[in-house]
Every structure is written in C-alpha cells, then in structure tokens.
Amino acid sequence: MHYFDYKNGELYAENVNLKQIAAQVGTPFYCYSAATFRRHIKMFQQSFADRDALICYAMKANSNQAILTLIAKLGAGVDVVSGGEMLRAVKAGFAPDKIVYSGVAKTHAEIEYGLKIGIHCFNAESEPELERINQIAAKMGVIAPVSVRVNPDVDAGGHEKIMTGKAENKFGIPWKKIDGVYELIAGLKNLQVVGIDLHIGSQITDLKPFAEAFERVGSLVKGLRKAGHKIAHVDFGGGLGVPYKNDNDIPPHPDEYAAMINKVAGDLGVKYIFEPGRMIAANAGILVGKVEYVKHGDGRDFLISDVGMNDLIRPTLYDAYHDILPLIEPQDGFETQLVDVVGPVCETGDYTAKGRDLPVFEAGDLFAIMSAGAYGAVQAGTYNTRALIPEILVDDDKFAVVRKRVEVEDIIGLDSVPDWI
Numbered sequence: 001m002h003y004f005d006y007k008n009g010e011l012y013a014e015n016v017n018l019k020q021i022a023a024q025v026g027t028p029f030y031c032y033s034a035a036t037f038r039r040h041i042k043m044f045q046q047s048f049a050d051r052d053a054l055i056c057y058a059m060k061a062n063s064n065q066a067i068l069t070l071i072a073k074l075g076a077g078v079d080v081v082s083g084g085e086m087l088r089a090v091k092a093g094f095a096p097d098k099i100v101y102s103g104v105a106k107t108h109a110e111i112e113y114g115l116k117i118g119i120h121c122f123n124a125e126s127e128p129e130l131e132r133i134n135q136i137a138a139k140m141g142v143i144a145p146v147s148v149r150v151n152p153d154v155d156a157g158g159h160e161k162i163m164t165g166k167a168e169n170k171f172g173i174p175w176k177k178i179d180g181v182y183e184l185i186a187g188l189k190n191l192q193v194v195g196i197d198l199h200i201g202s203q204i205t206d207l208k209p210f211a212e213a214f215e216r217v218g219s220l221v222k223g224l225r226k227a228g229h230k231i232a233h234v235d236f237g238g239g240l241g242v243p244y245k246n247d248n249d250i251p252p253h254p255d256e257y258a259a260m261i262n263k264v265a266g267d268l269g270v271k272y273i274f275e276p277g278r279m280i281a282a283n284a285g286i287l288v289g290k291v292e293y294v295k296h297g298d299g300r301d302f303l304i305s306d307v308g309m310n311d312l313i314r315p316t317l318y319d320a321y322h323d324i325l326p327l328i329e330p331q332d333g334f335e336t337q338l339v340d341v342v343g344p345v346c347e348t349g350d351y352t353a354k355g356r357d358l359p360v361f362e363a364g365d366l367f368a369i370m371s372a373g374a375y376g377a378v379q380a381g382t383y384n385t386r387a388l389i390p391e392i393l394v395d396d397d398k399f400a401v402v403r404k405r406v407e408v409e410d411i412i413g414l415d416s417v418p419d420w421i
C-alpha cells in the first residue's frame with residue numbers, strides 16, 4: 001500500500017501534485033512518501049507487538065538522511081553494511097545500541113568505529129573477521145558483541161544476483177560449521193556472543209524458504225545453548241518481497257510472516273531482530289521522468305525518456321519489473337501502444353520497460369516509475385556524465401528536496417588534470 005494516487009485526473013504524492021514538483025525541480029527525480037514509510041515501519045512493528053522484537057531497517061535500500069531520521073523517530077533500529085552507513089545512522093539519530101552491522105568485508109577502521117560508538121552487534125561473516133574483531137577490541141580494551149551469520153544453504157528463489165543463502169554464495173558461515181565457530185568465539189577473550197543471524201535473499205514472496213531456513217537456525221540455537229553459548233537474539237535478516245506488479249507475486253503480509261516465525265522460533269525465548277529494507281522502502285518511492293521522443297522503429301516503438309540506467313539500474317541488472325503510470329490519468333477506453341521505454345545512455349541495456357502495453361505517450365509527457373523507493377537512488381550513478389538526480393520527500397501537502405541534484409559541473413570538478421600531462 002502506498003500514497004501515490006490519481007486525484008482529479010492527475011497523479012499525486014500524498015497531497016502534492018507531482019506536476020508541481022516536476023515544474024520546480026525538473027525531471028528526472030525520485031519522490032518519496034513519508035506517510036508510506038511510516039505506515040510500513042509501524043505495520044512491521046505491529047506484527048511483532050506482542051514480542052521482544054527490534055526492527056532494524058536495512059538502510060542499503062534507501063539511505064537518504066531524511067528517510068533515516070523519519071525512521072529513527074519511530075523507535076526502529078538500523079542494519080548497516082559499511083562505515084559510511086554507520087556514520088549515516090549516527091547522524092540520523094539512531095541509538096548506537098540499535099545498530100547491527102552486517103557485511104563480509106569489514107575493515108579495521110570500520111570495526112574500530114563500531115566499537116567506539118558501541119553498536120548492538122557485529123554480524124560476523126567469517127572466522128578471520130571474528131579474529132580481527134577480537135584483536136581490535138583487545139587493543140581498545142573493550143568486549144565486542146558478536147553474532148554469527150549462518151549460511152543455511154536454502155534456495156530462496158528469485159533473481160540469482162540477490163540470492164544469499166545458498167552454500168555457493170559468499171555470505172555467512174556454513175551451518176554445518178556453526179558449532180565450531182561458536183567454540184572459537186568462546187576462546188577469544190574480547191568477544192561476547194549475543195546472538196545468531198541469517199539473511200537468505202531478497203524479494204522473497206513465499207514463506208517456505210524462510211521457514212526452512214529459520215527451522216535450521218532454531219535447531220542450531222538449541223544445540224548452541226546446550227553447549228553453553230548465550231544466544232540472546234535471533235536476527236532473521238530481511239528479504240520479504242513487495243508487489244511490483246499489481247496482479248501477481250503477492251507477498252505474504254507481515255502478520256503471516258510473524259505467525260510463521262512464532263511457529264518455528266516462538267519457544268526459543270530469544271529477542272527477535274529483523275532487517276527489512278525493500279518492504280519498508282520500495283512502494284514508498286517513485287521515479288518521475290519525461291518522454292523526450294517517441295520513435296517508431298522497425299516493428300517496435302520506443303519511448304525515449306530522460307531516465308537512464310544510471311538513475312535506476314534495477315531493470316538492467318535484475319530484469320526487474322516496475323509499473324509505469326502517466327502523470328495525467330488515462331480516460332476510460334484509452335488507447336494503448338506496445339513500447340520499450342528506454343533512456344539516453346549509450347547501452348542497449350538502458351531500459352526501464354520492455355514490450356510494455358502503455359497508454360499512448362507523446363514527447364513532453366511525464367510519467368512515474370512505481371515502486372522505486374528501494375535500491376533506486378542508492379544504486380544511481382553518473383555514467384555518461386549525467387547529473388545525479390534529486391530526491392524529494394513529500395509529507396501530506398509539504399515537500400522538500402532531500403538530496404539536491406549533483407550537477408555535471410560538480411561531477412567534472414571532482415577530476416583533476418596533473419600538470420605533467
């Protein structure tokens with residue numbers, strides 16, 4: 001559910017006409033709905049209201065400071081995967097003990113920073129990482145709270161590039177080796193076990209792989225406790241999918257997800273931690289663009305727009321589907337046209353939709369690429385020396401530019417030419 005709807009024939013973000021934002025900031029731009037973000041966080045919190053549970057929003061999905069500040073104010077925690085994201089979390093006002101730190105390649109400086117601010121825990125991904133954390137903690141004279149990420153070897157389905165829980169993926173420690181790893185931790189003086197974690201993939205719309213993986217973790221927890229390890233929390237990761245298309249792949253409601261978790265882990269007596277990203281952000285954002293040209297090719301029509309793969313890479317990288325809506329609502333019985341919606345970047349892979357039946361567009365028409373709030377702006381770049389596009393946040397009838405456009409002049413200004421050229 002989101003708050004982007006037609007009113008009097010024009011597309012609005014909450015109570016702001018998107019046409020008005022376009023006139024002020026120019027296209028393309030990302031636009032977020034504060035009410036939708038709030039709704040999603042509260043919905044997730046509500047599903048686990050009767051449990052000791054902490055929602056740690058996976059900021060990799062959308063790490064704009066305005067969004068993070070809004071989420072921190074709702075009492076949520078945050079999942080970070082770099083020193084940069086940790087800094088964002090601190091600046092947005094997340095309490096350090098609500099920060100969990102995931103990622104396979106934590107550097108010396110990043111670990112030091114995490115220990116300095118006192119994060120809730122490091123989700124460790126390998127034995128050498130645990131040894132490094134121990135060494136740094138010893139040098140700083142502190143005890144590092146750690147959890148071990150289990151690789152449960154479960155096929156979560158979905159796109160292979162975002163699957164993380166199979167044995168062949170780089171993530172986590174094989175579940176068969178977990179007992180030994182907790183023994184290793186027990187022998188490292190500056191580490192303290194606080195939990196266990198996993199994350200099996202993203203855009204998962206079926207509860208089965210989750211249940212399979214969580215059952216595996218449940219039995220690991222029981223075994224680890226018998227061996228004397230204190231497992232205070234289970235971090236179930238993120239991964240719950242969203243409806244990108246209206247008519248298929250409907251993901252389970254967080255309440256159904258919660259019921260499944262209570263069934264497989266309800267009797268463990270652990271605190272629950274979750275790291276949802278997409279489920280919070282995807283439908284809370286859109287990308288507004290403009291048709292520059294309509295080109296009639298050989299057996300194919302192209303809507304050539306100002307949205308490039310550098311602005312939204314998901315269709316190119318993951319064959320992702322995003323609905324496209326005109327800013328002016330089509331009237332009853334409107335005509336459609338089969339088109340590829342492509343961008344200005346000089347690559348064949350530069351498209352946002354292929355073979356899509358859309359209402360007839362003309363040059364100059366504006367459109368919204370829906371469900372672009374997660375993994376949109378954060379994965380944008382400046383390929384072809386294109387400006388980094390702005391981000392706008394709407395809250396009821398107000399809107400603000402929450403990241404200004406990074407202009408081409410600024411991008412070029414980052415380069416320097418040595419005087420010996």
Ligand code: LLP
Pocket residue numbers: 058060061079102103162199201202203237238239240275276277278279314318374375
């Ligand atoms: N926790 C960990 C350790 C993760 O690696 C991820 C996502 C999440 C939580 C959040 O997962 P979510 O709830 O958003 O599914 N760029 C890709 C998605 C990459 C997901 C990476 N990890 C896309 O646009 O589909």
